[in-house]
Amino acid sequence: xxxxxxxxxNPSAIESALYAWWEERGLFSPDASAPxxxxxxxxxxxMPPPNVTAALHMGHxxxxxxxxxxxxxxxxxxxxxxxxxxxxxxxxATQNVVERLLATxxxxxxxxxxxxxxxxxxxxxxxxxxxxxxxxxxLGCSADWSRAYFTLxxxxxxxxxxxxxxxxxxxxxxxxxxxxxxxPRCLTALSNEEAEKEEVDGHLWHLRYPLARGGxxxxxATTRPETMLGDTAVAxxxxxxxxxxxxxxxxxxxxxDRLIPVVADDAVDxxxxxxxxxxxxxxxxxxxxIGRRHNLASIDIMTPDARISLAAPERxxxxxxxxxxxxxxxxxxxxxxxxxxxxxQHAVGHCYRCHTVVEPRLSDQWFVRMAPLAxxxxxxxxxxxxxxxxxxxxxxxxxxxxxxxxxCISRQLWWGHRIPVWxxxxxxxxxxxxxxxxLAVCPAxxxxxxxxxxxxxxxxxxxxxPFSSLSWPxxxxxxxxxxxxxxxxxxxxxxxxxxxxxxxxxxxxxxxxPFTSIYLHGTVRDTQHRKMSKxxxxxxxxxxxxxxxxxxxLRYSLVAGMAVGTDxxxxxxxxxxxxxxxxxxxxxxxxxxxxxxxxxxxxxxPLAGKHRNVVRRDELSLxxxxxxxxxxxxxxxxxxxxxxxxxxxxxxxxxxxxWSDLADWYIEQIKPRLYGDQPGGDVAxxxxxxxxxxxxxxxxxxxxxxxEALWRRVPGRPEDASISVAPWPTADERAADPDALxxxxxxxxxxxxxxxxxxxxxxxPGNSVRAVVGAGANTAIRDEQPTVLRLAKVxxxxxxxxxxxxxxxxxxxxxxxxxxxxxxxxxxxRECARLGAEVDRLDRLVDSQERKLGNQQFVSxxxxxxxxxxxxxxxxxxxxxxVLARKREMLGCH
RNA sequence: GGGCGAAUAGCUCAGCUGGUUCAGAGCGCCUGCCUUACACGCAGGAUGUCGGGGGUUCGAAUCCCUCUUCGCCCACCA
Numbered sequence: 001x002x003x004x005x006x007x008x009x010n011p012s013a014i015e016s017a018l019y020a021w022w023e024e025r026g027l028f029s030p031d032a033s034a035p036x037x038x039x040x041x042x043x044x045x046x047m048p049p050p051n052v053t054a055a056l057h058m059g060h061x062x063x064x065x066x067x068x069x070x071x072x073x074x075x076x077x078x079x080x081x082x083x084x085x086x087x088x089x090x091x092x093a094t095q096n097v098v099e100r101l102l103a104t105x106x107x108x109x110x111x112x113x114x115x116x117x118x119x120x121x122x123x124x125x126x127x128x129x130x131x132x133x134x135x136x137x138x139l140g141c142s143a144d145w146s147r148a149y150f151t152l153x154x155x156x157x158x159x160x161x162x163x164x165x166x167x168x169x170x171x172x173x174x175x176x177x178x179x180x181x182x183x184p185r186c187l188t189a190l191s192n193e194e195a196e197k198e199e200v201d202g203h204l205w206h207l208r209y210p211l212a213r214g215g216x217x218x219x220x221a222t223t224r225p226e227t228m229l230g231d232t233a234v235a236x237x238x239x240x241x242x243x244x245x246x247x248x249x250x251x252x253x254x255x256x257d258r259l260i261p262v263v264a265d266d267a268v269d270x271x272x273x274x275x276x277x278x279x280x281x282x283x284x285x286x287x288x289x290i291g292r293r294h295n296l297a298s299i300d301i302m303t304p305d306a307r308i309s310l311a312a313p314e315r316x317x318x319x320x321x322x323x324x325x326x327x328x329x330x331x332x333x334x335x336x337x338x339x340x341x342x343x344x345q346h347a348v349g350h351c352y353r354c355h356t357v358v359e360p361r362l363s364d365q366w367f368v369r370m371a372p373l374a375x376x377x378x379x380x381x382x383x384x385x386x387x388x389x390x391x392x393x394x395x396x397x398x399x400x401x402x403x404x405x406x407x408c409i410s411r412q413l414w415w416g417h418r419i420p421v422w423x424x425x426x427x428x429x430x431x432x433x434x435x436x437x438x439l440a441v442c443p444a445x446x447x448x449x450x451x452x453x454x455x456x457x458x459x460x461x462x463x464x465x466p467f468s469s470l471s472w473p474x475x476x477x478x479x480x481x482x483x484x485x486x487x488x489x490x491x492x493x494x495x496x497x498x499x500x501x502x503x504x505x506x507x508x509x510x511x512x513x514p515f516t517s518i519y520l521h522g523t524v525r526d527t528q529h530r531k532m533s534k535x536x537x538x539x540x541x542x543x544x545x546x547x548x549x550x551x552x553x554l555r556y557s558l559v560a561g562m563a564v565g566t567d568x569x570x571x572x573x574x575x576x577x578x579x580x581x582x583x584x585x586x587x588x589x590x591x592x593x594x595x596x597x598x599x600x601x602x603x604x605x606p607l608a609g610k611h612r613n614v615v616r617r618d619e620l621s622l623x624x625x626x627x628x629x630x631x632x633x634x635x636x637x638x639x640x641x642x643x644x645x646x647x648x649x650x651x652x653x654x655x656x657x658x659w660s661d662l663a664d665w666y667i668e669q670i671k672p673r674l675y676g677d678q679p680g681g682d683v684a685x686x687x688x689x690x691x692x693x694x695x696x697x698x699x700x701x702x703x704x705x706x707x708e709a710l711w712r713r714v715p716g717r718p719e720d721a722s723i724s725v726a727p728w729p730t731a732d733e734r735a736a737d738p739d740a741l742x743x744x745x746x747x748x749x750x751x752x753x754x755x756x757x758x759x760x761x762x763x764x765p766g767n768s769v770r771a772v773v774g775a776g777a778n779t780a781i782r783d784e785q786p787t788v789l790r791l792a793k794v795x796x797x798x799x800x801x802x803x804x805x806x807x808x809x810x811x812x813x814x815x816x817x818x819x820x821x822x823x824x825x826x827x828x829x830r831e832c833a834r835l836g837a838e839v840d841r842l843d844r845l846v847d848s849q850e851r852k853l854g855n856q857q858f859v860s861x862x863x864x865x866x867x868x869x870x871x872x873x874x875x876x877x878x879x880x881x882x883v884l885a886r887k888r889e890m891l892g893c894h
Numbered sequence: 895g896g897g898c899g900a901a902u903a904g905c906u907c908a909g910c911u912g913g914u915u916c917a918g919a920g921c922g923c924c925u926g927c928c929u930u931a932c933a934c935g936c937a938g939g940a941u942g943u944c945g946g947g948g949g950u951u952c953g954a955a956u957c958c959c960u961c962u963u964c965g966c967c968c969a970c971c972a
Contacts (some may be wrong), residue, residue: 390899403968702915
């Protein structure tokens with residue numbers, strides 16, 4: 001730790017070593033049995049488990065950065081902090097990945113058979129399974145890898161079975177014959193949430209169905225003409241006069257030549273189309289209900305891969321659904337039964353994994369009855385137990401719960417948790433057994449049993465994670481200590497898949513919500529506001545960014561570019577533009593630290609506490625007091641911002657403090673003291689290192705690596721101390737120092753005024769000027785002369801009336817005149833114009849201010865405090881204007 | 895069809911409870927500087943009808959209405 005620090009911060013040289021050191025020390029693995037002194041419960045975040053085949057993308061980067069900032073913040077605040085990571089077996093997604101791999105070998109999963117295929121998937125995920133967790137380490141994520149789980153682990157499988165059996169015993173899991181969303185490519189059922197509705201431009205075909213007794217027809221409209229092959233009725237509204245006489249009669253279904261009844265049903269909207277609806281119970285959920293009410297037959301005209309089945313006329317059999325659509329329409333047209341075709345926009349479900357258009361399909365599936373589970377989850381929201389950030393997301397949550405439908409949990413896949421249900425193969429017995437343990441024989445008759453072929457929806461294991469990852473149903477110390485957690489960090493599109501369901505499972509199985517704060521961040525998009533995605537090729541690889549700019553730069557850029565609930569826009573074509581600010585800031589910290597550390601000599605005097613060598617208040621210069629006050633204000637601002645999940649504001653507050661205040665002003669101003677030109681070097685060192693230390697700690701949640709690297713080098717630190725468990729800075733009433741803020745502000749103004757004049761008249765940087773300020777100048781300016789001399793490149797600063805008149809003039813906000821003599825070199829016209837513009841600006845301010853204060857309404861209605869402030873402003877502007885106007889007269893400007 | 899959000903500098907965005915950051919930050923741009931922490935830097939500078947229109951108010955980027963344009967979520971009118 002004593003090697004000299006390079007002038008340029010090189011993240012890749014230190015990040016991985018620091019991370020390894022953190023992990024070795026177990027800093028992120030809280031001990032469930034350790035006595036916890038603090039009254040508050042531990043702070044727990046469940047990491048959204050990435051898919052086992054996933055590679056880190058920017059969405060993970062954002063999601064996990066937010067979580068890491070929060071967990072590091074709370075850890076430093078002294079709470080036991082557990083961030084529990086895991087990976088998800090991701091049923092469909094993973095099965096698809098491996099199927100694609102097989103396809104490159106010219107094979108399908110059916111060639112391998114179930115057992116060999118599952119073995120193949122296991123082999124694959126054993127390779128890819130923890131890759132993403134290592135990638136998260138590169139981001140600096142302080143998760144507890146020792147507790148990492150996989151949703152197909154033995155423990156979690158145990159929990160899944162327990163949950164299934166309990167729900168079944170409570171009558172909340174049932175098997176039923178219903179219309180579900182079916183993906184004809186993945187060959188499985190999907191839940192409603194997994195069928196993504198998308199607006200598509202389609203058509204509305206108006207078809208004529210002739211009356212069976214002859215003499216006319218009924219027109220029905222459909223967006224899927226091919227389904228007419230399975231029609232078993234036409235429905236009309238019972239009150240619809242147009243069709244009243246027809247109800248109970250029969251129509252001759254064209255193409256298939258079948259007689260179907262006209263039925264009356266309330267579900268029909270008489271105002272839409274012709275007011276008559278074709279009814280296909282096997283292929284439409286609404287039609288299915290109508291069919292049930294009227295005892296209609298269901299004719300399944302499609303195979304699992306969405307081809308026309310044997311139930312349809314032979315000439316259609318085997319046709320793809322879209323080919324069949326064309327063929328059906330063609331026959332209607334040929335028969336003169338196609339009334340018209342209209343363009344029609346409607347929402348069509350797409351498989352969320354392969355984007356194939358889903359087909360409503362009638363089949364036997366397992367469902368969870370959701371209404372009873374939703375009730376406590378909804379109550380918790382209404383009574384304020386759950387806090388959504390941003391708040392409006394709570395409305396989405398509540399609306400979804402209010403309209404909740406039963407959850408189809410069976411999937412016709414091979415990769416996942418097999419449904420724990422066994423069917424007795426003995427005809428006379430045929431017992432169905434739901435069991436926690438594998439069944440060898442029928443418990444009733446001892447006959448052969450066969451396990452349900454299907455697996456469970458991936459999300460059925462995910463929704464248990466807040467307690468299954470802590471060994472539930474076993475009552476371990478982990479479960480007792482770390483359930484419930486506090487915050488979940490997710491993307492809005494995951495609310496229904498995961499967040500709401502975890503809350504429901506939490507209430508149902510644990511009697512308590514698994515977390516109370518729900519932080520929903522935005523989406524990472526490119527500059528055209530398109531979601532970053534592999535298919536669009538507009539993604540940014542977070543690891544490449546880490547490689548080039550460091551994890552801290554990546555994290556800072558993500559955090560700084562994101563207000564609560566807004567998207568993060570990054571430019572894939574210009575990484576520099578997106579990540580340079582973070583890189584630059586890391587480098588700034590590095591160099592500020594380098595400077596401060598290299599100037600320390602000997603022990604640092606403490607700023608507070610009962611020490612013999614404590615820095616006394618009367619030893620502090622104005623600048624010392626000022627930076628201490630700014631530091632204190634920053635502690636308040638940043639802490640509050642973190643608490644309110646306003647991470648961008650926390651980052652901005654520390655950025656301002658470190659860069660603008662500490663580096664640009666304080667460090668520059670104490671240089672003479674450090675170099676021995678001025679007394680008080682020991683105080684300056686003490687103030688610099690201790691305020692810098694506070695800055696490092698405030699920033700550590702966002703930029704863990706560079707802050708750790710610097711913090712560890714502060715002399716007197718124990719070898720094994722880590723900033724990640726250093727105490728969070730506390731604000732101190734006594735440090736708030738409004739006088740220092742005001743007075744040093746004037747010094748800054750003075751320096752700015754002189755610099756402005758120097759720049760205006762192109763004074764060579766090497767040349768010093770003289771400066772004269774009004775005799776009545778704030779005493780702070782006298783006291784801080786060395787600062788002014790140095791930072792404004794002034795050789796002498798005098799007080800009183802200047803002997804000369806020609807030069808640059810300015811005025812401070814308290815009315816103090818400033819004069820920089822520039823001799824004959826100055827262009828008088830230029831100075832007159834410069835001052836004139838300034839006087840004009842003040843004129844306008846004074847004018848509007850006078851109008852405001854002349855307004856009786858304002859004076860009487862606005863709070864006295866506000867009026868007082870406005871009066872002060874007016875006086876100050878008048879003073880400034882007066883001073884400058886006199887200068888103009890003196891110079892003979894017109 | 896219902897609900898929600900956004901529009902502020904060339905770009906990406908802050909601006910919370912109307913008046914103490916009130917018109918801001920970073921990037922980019924212009925000028926001058928390799929000043930012994932940092933050129934990934936320092937100093938100075940330019941750039942805005944706060945999307946349009948109405949309203950409430952003593953006072954509006956901020957609250958209300960409306961229009962326009964984008965975006966998101968939900969939805970069994972076939």
